[in-house]
Amino acid sequence: MSKLIAQQIANLSLEIKQYNQQYYQLDSPSITDAEYDRKLRELRLLEQNNPELIQANSPTQTVGSSALSAFTKVTHELPMLSLDNVFSAEEMDEFIERINNRLKRTLQLNFCVEPKLDGLAISLLYEKGQLIRAATRGDGAIGEDVTRNVKTIKNVPHHLHGNNIPARLEVRGEVVMPIADFEKFNLTAIANNAKAFVNPRNAAAGSLRQLDSGITATRPLAFYSYGIGIIEQGELADSHYQRLQQLKSWGLPLSDEIQLREGAKGCLEYYETLLEKRTNLPYEIDGIVFKVDSITLQEELGFVARAPRWATAHKFPAQEEQSTLLDVEFQVGRTGAITPVAILQPVFVGGVTVSRASLHNADEIQRLGIKIGDTVIIRRAADVIPQIVKVLASNKESCKSIIFPEVCPVCQSEIERIEDEAIARCTGGLYCAAQRKEAIKYFSSRKAMNIDGLGEKVAEQLVDEGLINTPADLFKLSTEQLIPLERMGVKKAENLLAAIESSKQTQLAKFILALGIREVGDATAKNLAHHFLTLSAIQEASTEALLKVDDIGEIVAKHIRTFFKQAHNQEVIQALLEAGIHWPKLQKKADDKQPLKGKTFVLTGTLLKMGRSEAKQALEALGAKVSGSVSKNTNYVVAGEAAGSKLIKAQELGVEILSEENLLLLLE
Ligand code: I6G
Numbered sequence: 099m100s101k102l103i104a105q106q107i108a109n110l111s112l113e114i115k116q117y118n119q120q121y122y123q124l125d126s127p128s129i130t131d132a133e134y135d136r137k138l139r140e141l142r143l144l145e146q147n148n149p150e151l152i153q154a155n156s157p158t159q160t161v162g163s164s165a166l167s168a169f170t171k172v173t174h175e176l177p178m179l180s181l182d183n184v185f186s187a188e189e190m191d192e193f194i195e196r197i198n199n200r201l202k203r204t205l206q207l208n209f210c211v212e213p214k215l216d217g218l219a220i221s222l223l224y225e226k227g228q229l230i231r232a233a234t235r236g237d238g239a240i241g242e243d244v245t246r247n248v249k250t251i252k253n254v255p256h257h258l259h260g261n262n263i264p265a266r267l268e269v270r271g272e273v274v275m276p277i278a279d280f281e282k283f284n285l286t287a288i289a290n291n292a293k294a295f296v297n298p299r300n301a302a303a304g305s306l307r308q309l310d311s312g313i314t315a316t317r318p319l320a321f322y323s324y325g326i327g328i329i330e331q332g333e334l335a336d337s338h339y340q341r342l343q344q345l346k347s348w349g350l351p352l353s354d355e356i357q358l359r360e361g362a363k364g365c366l367e368y369y370e371t372l373l374e375k376r377t378n379l380p381y382e383i384d385g386i387v388f389k390v391d392s393i394t395l396q397e398e399l400g401f402v403a404r405a406p407r408w409a410t411a412h413k414f415p416a417q418e419e420q421s422t423l424l425d426v427e428f429q430v431g432r433t434g435a436i437t438p439v440a441i442l443q444p445v446f447v448g449g450v451t452v453s454r455a456s457l458h459n460a461d462e463i464q465r466l467g468i469k470i471g472d473t474v475i476i477r478r479a480a481d482v483i484p485q486i487v488k489v490l491a492s493n494k495e496s497c498k499s500i501i502f503p504e505v506c507p508v509c510q511s512e513i514e515r516i517e518d519e520a521i522a523r524c525t526g527g528l529y530c531a532a533q534r535k536e537a538i539k540y541f542s543s544r545k546a547m548n549i550d551g552l553g554e555k556v557a558e559q560l561v562d563e564g565l566i567n568t569p570a571d572l573f574k575l576s577t578e579q580l581i582p583l584e585r586m587g588v589k590k591a592e593n594l595l596a597a598i599e600s601s602k603q604t605q606l607a608k609f610i611l612a613l614g615i616r617e618v619g620d621a622t623a624k625n626l627a628h629h630f631l632t633l634s635a636i637q638e639a640s641t642e643a644l645l646k647v648d649d650i651g652e653i654v655a656k657h658i659r660t661f662f663k664q665a666h667n668q669e670v671i672q673a674l675l676e677a678g679i680h681w682p683k684l685q686k687k688a689d690d691k692q693p694l695k696g697k698t699f700v701l702t703g704t705l706l707k708m709g710r711s712e713a714k715q716a717l718e719a720l721g722a723k724v725s726g727s728v729s730k731n732t733n734y735v736v737a738g739e740a741a742g743s744k745l746i747k748a749q750e751l752g753v754e755i756l757s758e759e760n761l762l763l764l765l766e
Pocket of ligand 1: 178179180181212213214215219272324325387406409
């Protein structure tokens with residue numbers, strides 16, 4: 099039995115060492131972080147139950163991977179350790195219990211709490227305030243000399259300024275690529291047929307480990323300090339938090355999120371706060387690090403093989419997981435765009451179960467080199483739609499190439515692919531049932547005609563049963579036609595007809611939006627309505643006239659002109675007007691009726707009295723812009739009940755905060 103377990107431990111150790119090498123040396127992991135964490139935990143559990151089988155070079159006892167030969171090696175004077183992890187509130191309690199047991203007393207512990215930035219750990223050595231060397235962590239004992247590259251990072255100070263700087267000081271921290279820069283970098287790379295990075299961490303690691311520092315200099319990297327190694331000839335505070343503040347005063351960058359908290363409760367509250375704030379941070383984080391704040395206690399607690407006893411990381415739910423591509427479906431959208439959709443082995447990632455992901459277009463399929471049957475990495479970061487970012491393994495024999503259809507999979511019309519446009523489109527227009535269904539769903543959606551009870555399923559049935567072909571046909575429906583539909587019945591049919599009837603009273607901007615003109619969304623529809631005031635003025639507008647409208651450029655103007663020129667669109671509009679759709683007459687607004695012109699508002703939390711969309715409309719009617727995210731350009735944040743991360747950001751940026759009562763007064 100024990101021979102079997104020893105073999106199991108040896109195999110798992112070897113496997114993890116290979117992953118370490120791919121991750122730390124080659125910047126090309128072949129499994130997700132989540133899968134890696136599970137393997138390491140499995141090994142740790144096996145070793146815990148069989149301590150006699152623990153090897154000194156087991157991945158549970160070592161850090162990272164040995165340095166690459168291309169760079170000069172640097173021996174760390176003090177080892178650069180890793181961190182142990184906790185994954186739940188119970189494990190957090192156990193962490194604190196272990197500390198108390200070790201200290202042989204129960205203290206109310208203060209923790210310095212910090213976001214765990216997902217980047218590359220780096221050591222910066224300053225002598226007499228001058229940066230003389232930068233090194234990667236490597237295996238914790240020996241790292242790589244990356245001084246020339248690190249010196250190209252804009253926020254790394256080459257000289258420290260201030261008082262009481264130790265003669266020798268080693269600052270440790272993380273090099274990251276900020277999310278916005280990572281996204282920009284990847285878009286440019288894809289446009290230039292160059293290699294895109296899987297995630298910001300890989301981008302940071304790949305950029306820093308360039309042999310040509312000229313390349314590193316072009317990459318938007320940033321450094322954030324998290325700790326101190328060597329201190330010679332200098333006194334520092336007895337608090338980790340105060341030490342970090344001291345680093346800041348000398349010019350070293352710190353994350354704005356570092357705080358002091360009390361006990362497990364304080365740590366867990368911070369974890370929840372940051373989990374919510376995660377999407378608004380400029381850099382990617384994969385968890386929180388809790389550190390006993392007192393340096394005296396840290397020294398008393400000491401280290402285990404590869405990690406300090408006084409610190410632990412509480413990981414966030416994984417944003418990347420592995421899955422298998424089972425099949426690809428081709429979806430036809432409202433404007434005929436044909437989108438390949440990946441059908442995946444369901445996997446829990448970023449807090450939801452993902453079983454489908456867009457593959458965008460044929461170029462993306464080619465870029466990923468993806469085939470049916472491949473093992474892939476699914477990424478769902480910051481509430482964005484899931485993406486396939488990498489193919490991990492392809493079994494050449496059993497994998498099947500993805501064949502893009504030559505005709506529309508729904509109506510068999512020809513597919514066109516305009517040069518310079520990545521998207522393939524069905525040319526069937528409203529002949530295509532898929533486009534008809536999508537047009538009707540869009541027409542009745544909340545932002546457009548807001549027909550309650552006309553969801554996806556009903557719209558699809560109405561088209562499939564041949565009851566409607568265009569949105570205008572909705573207004574000719576009878577209860578008798580609706581009742582036999584699936585899950586409909588008399589009551590629902592009556593309600594739906596009442597909703598269709600009441601949708602006739604609308605606004606010009608909503609009607610324009612509902613028509614589904616390409617590239618004309620919510621904001622453009624409003625701009626068109628307020629600029630031209632009548633439907634006929636919009637229908638007849640020349641390209642020159644359209645270009646005078648806010649946010650309308652050549653392409654959108656062309657789509658608007660094309661739409662209104664087409665006979666079948668004119669017929670549908672005529673039929674809709676004849677069905678009784680109407681809106682209040684618009685008048686040119688004088689600026690004195692727009693007292694909030696030029697002001698930007700953000701609405702957050704639950705507004706109890708008027709609701710968010712009503713508040714948005716009221717503010718816009720007075721000329722204000724209502725935005726979805728807080729920035730330094732925001733003038734006011736209206737914070738309702740249970741407001742979260744946007745309120746925190748507003749407080750940090752010093753943006754004026756209004757309660758719902760304040761808002762009501764302002765609107766009056
Ligand atoms: O790898 C790390 C990332 C972040 C760390 C760390 C950290 O603090 C925010 N802190 C320590 C003490 C260590 N590694 C060893």
